Amino acid sequence: MATLGIPNGVNIQPSYYGGGDVNMQWDLMMQNSSIKTVRIEIDPTVRVPSGAPSIEIQARGWIQQACSRGFKVIATYHKASSNGSDDDRELDTAADWWGRNYNALLSQPAEYVVKPNDTLGAIALKYYGRADRDQHIVRHNRIANRHLILRGHKLSIPAISRSFIINVMNEWGSHNKTARDYAAAYNRAIATIRSNTGYSGPLIIDVPGWGQETAVAASAVKGFQTGGVSLTDSNIILSVHVYPNANISQNRRHEGVPAERRDYRLTTADLDDLASTKLPCMIGEFGNHPTGNTDWSGLVSYAKSKGWTVLAWAWNGDGGPMNMTMPAWNWQNPAGNLGALHPSPYFGVVSPLL
Numbered sequence: 001m002a003t004l005g006i007p008n009g010v011n012i013q014p015s016y017y018g019g020g021d022v023n024m025q026w027d028l029m030m031q032n033s034s035i036k037t038v039r040i041e042i043d044p045t046v047r048v049p050s051g052a053p054s055i056e057i058q059a060r061g062w063i064q065q066a067c068s069r070g071f072k073v074i075a076t077y078h079k080a081s082s083n084g085s086d087d088d089r090e091l092d093t094a095a096d097w098w099g100r101n102y103n104a105l106l107s108q109p110a111e112y113v114v115k116p117n118d119t120l121g122a123i124a125l126k127y128y129g130r131a132d133r134d135q136h137i138v139r140h141n142r143i144a145n146r147h148l149i150l151r152g153h154k155l156s157i158p159a160i161s162r163s164f165i166i167n168v169m170n171e172w173g174s175h176n177k178t179a180r181d182y183a184a185a186y187n188r189a190i191a192t193i194r195s196n197t198g199y200s201g202p203l204i205i206d207v208p209g210w211g212q213e214t215a216v217a218a219s220a221v222k223g224f225q226t227g228g229v230s231l232t233d234s235n236i237i238l239s240v241h242v243y244p245n246a247n248i249s250q251n252r253r254h255e256g257v258p259a260e261r262r263d264y265r266l267t268t269a270d271l272d273d274l275a276s277t278k279l280p281c282m283i284g285e286f287g288n289h290p291t292g293n294t295d296w297s298g299l300v301s302y303a304k305s306k307g308w309t310v311l312a313w314a315w316n317g318d319g320g321p322m323n324m325t326m327p328a329w330n331w332q333n334p335a336g337n338l339g340a341l342h343p344s345p346y347f348g349v350v351s352p353l354l
Contacts (some may be wrong), residue, residue: 006282016043018334024066024119038066068161092185118151167284176249215270221238242303243292
C-alpha cells in the first residue's frame with residue numbers, strides 16, 4: 001500500500017455511456033488484489049437519455065457500488081471539454097458544483113430504472129454487492145410485493161456507508177499556466193468547497209499542463225516567484241498524470257534552476273521536485289498512449305518506490321486503446337454496456353505496475 005494511505009487502483013469513466021448505467025464488472029476487478037482504489041470520473045455536462053437519472057444521481061450509484069465492495073473511492077469533476085483550460089471560470093464552476101452536490105453524492109439515494117427480467121436481488125447485488133440486501137430497497141420504496149416491480153419503474157437506492165475523496169477537477173490548466181495564477185485560482189476554488197460542503201478531508205488537485213507541469217505546482221506551493229501568492233490549504237494531494245507524451249515546458253524556476261534543459265520529457269527529477277513541497281503526491285493517471293519518448297512505466301515504478309499512490313487509466317470508459325477490460329462501453333449501444341467484461345491485452349500492460 002502507498003504511504004499516502006490511498007491504495008493503488010484504476011480510473012473508471014462511466015459518464016458517457018448509456019446515461020452511466022453500465023456493468024462495472026466489480027467481481028473481475030476484485031480478482032486483482034492490486035486494485036483497491038477507483039477514481040470515478042463525473043462529467044455533469046453529459047446529456048442522458050430521456051427518462052434516465054441525471055449524471056449526478058447516477059454518480060451516487062457508482063460511488064455506492066464501489067464503496068459497498070470495499071474500494072477506496074476518489075471522485076473527480078471531469079468536464080472533458082475543459083481539460084487543459086486556463087479559464088478560471090471553469091475551475092470556479094467545478095468548485096460550485098461540489099458545493100451543490102457533495103452532500104447528495106455522499107448521502108442521498110441513487111435511482112435505478114428497472115429493466116426486463118430484473119429482480120430486486122440482482123439490483124441489490126449491483127449496488128450493495130449482496131443480493132440479500134434487497135430489503136434496503138424494499139423498505140425505502142415501500143414495495144409490498146417484491147415480485148411486482150415493473151419495467152420502467154424508477155427505484156430509489158438508499159445510501160449505505162458511502163465515503164470518497166474529492167479530486168477538485170480533472171486536468172485544469174495548460175502548459176502555459178503560471179504558478180501565481182494556478183495558486184490564486186485554486187485558493188478560491190478550495191475555499192468555495194470547504195465553506196459549502198463541510199468536507200474537511202484531503203483535496204486532490206491535478207498539476208497543470210494536463211497533469212504534467214510539476215514545476216508550476218511546486219512553485220505554487222512554495223510561493224517562489226509568485227508575487228506572494230501561494231497555495232494556502234495544506235490538506236491537499238498533488239496529482240501527476242503520466243503518459244508516453246508527458247512533457248513539461250516550465251523548468252524548476254522555484255529553485256533558481258536556469259532554463260537550460262534541452263529535453264523536456266517528464267523525469268524522475270521532476271517527481272522529486274514536486275515531492276520537495278513536502279505535500280503528499282500521487283500519480284492520478286498513467287497509461288501507454290499516445291506515443292512519445294517519456295519513460296512512463298519507469299516513472300510509475302519510481303513513484304511507487306517513493307510510496308506514491310498510482311492509478312491506471314482506465315478500467316473502462318476510455319473509448320480508445322487504454323481500456324483494461326473489453327468490450328469497451330459504447331454510447332451508441334447502451335444495452336450492450338450491461339454485458340460481461342473480460343481483460344483486454346492492455347490489462348496485462350498496466351496491471352503489473354499496480
